[in-house]
Amino acid sequence: MKKIAVLTSGGDAPGMNAAIRAVVRKAHYHKIDVVGVYYGYEGLYNGNFELLDLGSVGGIIQRGGTMLYSARFPEFKETEMQNKAIENLRKEGIDGLVVIGGDGSYRGAMALTEKGFPCVGIPGTIDNDIPGTEYTIGFDTALNTAVEAIDKIRDTATSHENTFIVEVMGRNAGDIALWTGLAAGAETVLIPEEEFEIEDIVARLERSAARGKRHSIIIVAEGVMPGHKLGKILEERTGVQIRVSVLGHMQRGGAPSARDRVLAGRLGARAVELLLEGQAGRAVGIQNHAVVDYDLKEAYENEHKADVSLYTLSKELSI
Amino acid sequence: MKKIAVLTSGGDAPGMNAAIRAVVRKAHYHKIDVVGVYYGYEGLYNGNFELLDLGSVGGIIQRGGTMLYSARFPEFKETEMQNKAIENLRKEGIDGLVVIGGDGSYRGAMALTEKGFPCVGIPGTIDNDIPGTEYTIGFDTALNTAVEAIDKIRDTATSHENTFIVEVMGRNAGDIALWTGLAAGAETVLIPEEEFEIEDIVARLERSAARGKRHSIIIVAEGVMPGHKLGKILEERTGVQIRVSVLGHMQRGGAPSARDRVLAGRLGARAVELLLEGQAGRAVGIQNHAVVDYDLKEAYENEHKADVSLYTLSKELSI
């Protein structure tokens, strides 16, 4: 193997640049060339390639977003698209591909691998929803962004004794909501993985008010329902004005946290090693504090599960 | 004068605590006691008072929100409410009152002054909309919060080449939008003080796209229209998906910036001096880098004007 390629795909996540940097530097350590593919699978199809030297990845470890850009390209599930991509890669003398993205991106990587082009997947998404790895690149940064925002919201909630609903991201996963809720000391956390009764929230609000505490923060994962919808329901039930804040896309950006950068470094380096070892169709991840690798299919065929013990803890600590 | 009181009123703003601290410490420097009034004018009416010593204001200079809490209390425009408040103050041996808040809060202070109880106003609001002072306490922090959020949003906008609308606060004033837009390098800024044509925004988006730049950030002040409404209009006109982010209440919180803390220190100290000098019905402010004071009425009878030169600059720099 003399030359590999790297691309980012799906929603961007802080730390993707740090992962690209690790792929490039680790490859150079082994005297392998690296080609960057712009715009994810669309760029693979269009042959939008550029050779990345050490200078190309200078000063990017601390930047959010992805220097290779990302794009949704659902057409890539078609066979002819995939064939064209492999043709483009071969023409450039490229023998392996590192895909940084979410579980959707892994499907494309598996398709190419099955057609004989070796790919390795690196989990890059803020949602932390990829089976087989305890953490995904970007999750820790998104958490800190959400928690810092809620710390600010709490200032004003406390000063005015208001109840706030804060909607956080996570698609169908409750990880961001759950960890954010624990870290921000939220009074209530709603995640898609756990059923809840509006009655219970109302009762909790009333119990707090009775105890003299009139401000409260409710975190709701976007996978449960929109924050504004929940706000309307609760206002109708309690007769109290509820304020709603939707944190939105700022959760996807920002300088990656220390933890996300180290994770990106470890996973990026391991991905290159796997290709050099002749492995294909593998995803890298972190488990028990160690870097692991497993079949790409496990990542999208299995179901991600949020850590339910945190949910119980959250309830106990927010009495 | 042996004892004065201090309260915070209206929307809270970062730096209010630093202003309370300055009032207390400056008063102690002159051997004057300070009584804190909880919940603004409501607390004045209810006699919700507590003596504040130096220890009470330890460790608050860096905290958002207000340790005295705030509340809306429209009933305070009634004469009997005001009389009761003065009665409560006199009963405690209090001879002067410092009110930290926005222009609405100043009306209450003027009413009390006209009834013979000397009040001084300190401008505390993120909106920067109080005539007579170049800056209000909290504005600088809100700016930095908004700019940091947009820096994060830009990461993802750039990675995906999306157009984003970001709605910022400011009530009827465009200051937050204007300064934030300049500082964040926004492509378009919409403020209530300046008319605009949807056509122009559409044309600008198309011009950028033609130049190959497909991501764009539009800042809209809440006083213009809701971000989501603007998003719908632009989507209909351009046929392109527009993402909307409403920064919301996090703009009110957070540790105050260095500038807001210094401003709070200067204005808080001056407010105490004014009361000691026997002045009443005055507002403090900053002009030409110096602390000034002026009739409270000027603050709410005049109209705040955003700096139009910044608007022109914003247009020239975002070609």
Added chain:
Amino acid sequence: MKKIAVLTSGGDAPGMNAAIRAVVRKAHYHKIDVVGVYYGYEGLYNGNFELLDLGSVGGIIQRGGTMLYSARFPEFKETEMQNKAIENLRKEGIDGLVVIGGDGSYRGAMALTEKGFPCVGIPGTIDNDIPGTEYTIGFDTALNTAVEAIDKIRDTATSHENTFIVEVMGRNAGDIALWTGLAAGAETVLIPEEEFEIEDIVARLERSAARGKRHSIIIVAEGVMPGHKLGKILEERTGVQIRVSVLGHMQRGGAPSARDRVLAGRLGARAVELLLEGQAGRAVGIQNHAVVDYDLKEAYENEHKADVSLYTLSKELSI
């Protein structure tokens, strides 16, 4: 068990307050009272106690430092000091003690346990040097503080093409240096656990310079040697001016990161459970993503080991 106590001891760490909060709230969940001990073991000896209700721990989850204060109190290794402490605890009807601190603090907890007073230890130190737990409370925050500082230093290093040495904390452990180095993309990392040759650093600096890259960041753990000393050695050997920055005590403070708050919540809650289960002389920790507990002695009799694989990775990525 009806009443337990909690104290913080040794160097303070961000997240100690979040741990105190978790202890108090989890205990209240089980209808147990909690007494806070001020100034660590010194306060235990002096009977400096205060009952902590839910309100006492309101608004502290996001604050650095420790609301219970900390103090060095080496005299506590004397038997009569320990007896007096137990006497004080018994007199208040306290049946168990949670100690938040480093390995030194664990010795005191073990001594009390051996005298019949059940104690549990929570690892609170930025140094990450406690055997038996993968992470200590405060480590993640200290990392992020160090990395953000180095991001800023890199701005100026790059602009002027200077070489910088940055000294970070960690006592005898290299964890902060190692993780910070990886996350900040440092060119060289020196930790106490790994020998190094000055020649190698000089050669690396010269190699970089030959490649046209004239700025460089060297992270040195305080356990290796003072940054200024290393600076002098390198200046003599290379003839090039080297700038030195000692990050210092800011690494101990600041709002805890999301990760540290969640860790503090989990460990604080588990510590209370252990006491309720009648266990004594245990330390809580995190391993393989799960909360564990083990004999307090293991924490100070075993030796902490930094993750050497990260050191190798750091070298490979900084070619």
Added chain:
Amino acid sequence: MKKIAVLTSGGDAPGMNAAIRAVVRKAHYHKIDVVGVYYGYEGLYNGNFELLDLGSVGGIIQRGGTMLYSARFPEFKETEMQNKAIENLRKEGIDGLVVIGGDGSYRGAMALTEKGFPCVGIPGTIDNDIPGTEYTIGFDTALNTAVEAIDKIRDTATSHENTFIVEVMGRNAGDIALWTGLAAGAETVLIPEEEFEIEDIVARLERSAARGKRHSIIIVAEGVMPGHKLGKILEERTGVQIRVSVLGHMQRGGAPSARDRVLAGRLGARAVELLLEGQAGRAVGIQNHAVVDYDLKEAYENEHKADVSLYTLSKELSI
């Protein structure tokens, strides 16, 4: 005028990139080309030039440091160096030069202007020590960096009841120390502009201790004396351990604050206008909230004065 050049010189400051961006965009607005000069005056002498289009300054508004690099080049005071620089500029068809830097950099700009090549100066330095402008670009960011660091140090100072000395930058000016001290609520601030007696500091420390407050923060400007030296003196006098933290070069870096970015935008745009108006040998600045310009010589022949009223305020508020 069809083409102008821009360079950064002297110590770098956050916001220099925002100023470069404003120069480039404003020039393009007027259909003028802009050439970037790398490495300050050294690059002017060496002809190290590059044409900057709108894309060159994309995504730099939020970055610390300077994309044009900076360098000390004392040789530039020699006439032949200056002649060569003008020759290089003329050869490229460049008719004007914008210099972003401190007062030292202004001398070079004046020398070129006197030889017939029109230059304009923009004040870029964290030290805020340029006469004729109330603020320099970078000062506000450095303040916030210092204040955030001291907020963290205060956490640990409070927890352990230690006295800390924090040394901040500013060369011969006390502005950073003075504003930082006020914003961080420091107990003592020492600046080069005001004499002080060690006795007074000792007395203040003892007074605080007697009042039961045993932690204290002393800010010392680097222009007064090194922090470690002051620490030794105070330890000898009080017999109490004093901790010292030297904030160092991190004060020069980091994403510029909102205020610094707006200031950079305003001054950068005005500098271009001045050249277009045919003016030369002018410095731009901010006074009374408005952009002004004045003779470059005033900037280095006059003496900068810190605002003494802030020093008095600082003393009154830290009783």
